[in-house]
Amino acid sequence: MAIITISRELAALGDEIAHELAELTGYRFVDKQTLENRITSYGFTSTKLEKYDEKKPAFWASLSKDRDDYIHYLKTALYTEAEAGSCIFVGRGANAIFKDVPGCIFIKLTAPLSVRIERVKSYFHCDEKRAKQIIEQSDKDRSAFHRFFFDIDWVNPVHYHMVLNTGFVHPATAAEEIQHLVQLLVTPETEAQLKARLQSLSLGQKVMHHILYTLGIPIHFLEAVYIGDRLVLRGVANSQSAVEAAVAGAQQVPGVGQVESEIQIIQEYSVMP
Template sequence: MAVICVAREFAALGDETVLELAGLTGYKAIDKEYIEARMTERGIAPEVRAKYDEKKPGFWASLSQDRDDYLHFLRTVLFEEAANGDCIITGRGGFAIFAGVPGVISIKLVAPREIRLQRLKARFQCDDKRAEQMLRQNDHDRRGFHDYFFGIDWNDPVYYDMTINTGKEHPATVARIIDQLRTLIVTEEKEKACLARMNELRLGQAIVTEIVYTRSIPVHFVEADVRGTKVTLHGVANTQSAIDAATAAARKVQGIETVENAIQIVQEFAVMP
């Protein structure tokens, strides 16, 4: 199996290219609407998603528990979908979330600013000023989203296997270019490694969900590093009983045979007046 992550500038024909690519490869397209529906199933309301979806949150939103919930369930949805088989992920920091996973191809679609402005004016039947406002806002939001959630500059080409200028080519042509890259660099060995790693990532998210959201165990900054059927838990807690409860919760997740606990105890302290 393989996963193709497509990052795209606003008005760079990203959705159109993904549609063509899905038809060409038979891969499942994981787009904004699909991700939103899956996150709604997990209790992430539309008004919460609106604060964080491909944008840097405001000050108060950045301090909210909603922020952690959004990122956790975004990762959960993407890991589950990727573990199910071949797919194309549109935006949402997919290339950052799956960084280092074998069998993942990361693509960036760009286009000259003037061409993007022309596309926006044609699509929204608006004037130059309105098109410029939309373009500036979307570029700002997407840059802020990747910087805030992943600490990266999404304009740095080092994060992508290929950057394609869609100002010159039709989405169908761009899709064929991406597919040819896939056939060249995704070997059978990488496909097997991709499937194995995606299952590990899926299990790790399931364990964190069990500890934090299902059982509400008071362990903070929980991470679950799964390798094969073994998981190593990381985080901080105030009591040994919380650590023991987290261990028990991890053991209940199907597919896990061994739990190694690296959660640290950090005693609470009071701030003196």
């Protein structure tokens, strides 16, 4: 079992290579529509999704609770798909979300600007000037998306196991190269580690959902992470009762054992006139 994430520039043939790779490996290609359908099934509307999907949100949207809801539901969707078995994700910050998870392979696809321009001209039936504008906007959006939500430099190769120039490599060849890399890196040990890590990530996400969305307990910046066999809650609350309610809520989620709190309490206060 393995998870492959493909980060791609516009017109670097991300979907084409993902399809080829899925055929070679038998992995599921979890495409954009599949993820969108899953996210909207949680109650996050398509209109809201459009404000955040692979772009930096506008000023007011960046301050909205919808921002936190988006990243919560995106992680939930990715973890759910990953738990179902070996799969391929394209974009959506999957490489950042699965960072440091054993058994995950991170790929970046690029191509020379001249090649990308020709591909965009052909796809959108536009002239060179318009094609370049489309590419520049896409690059700006994707870079800002990764900076805003994950604080990473999307173009930096240190975030990837492999960077492929699709201006020189056919999609079928690129898929074969990625498959070979997966065969080299994935072992029974990494597969076992991946399954265990996905289980803990998914369970932590369920705990957060139960505390924040089902019970509506006001814990800001909530995290639910496993350290060994202990589930540790982190965040900020304004009362001890909220902390106690969060711990009790976590214990209500099936599969959760020992729960510890590292939630900080910051008392609200009023400024005297």
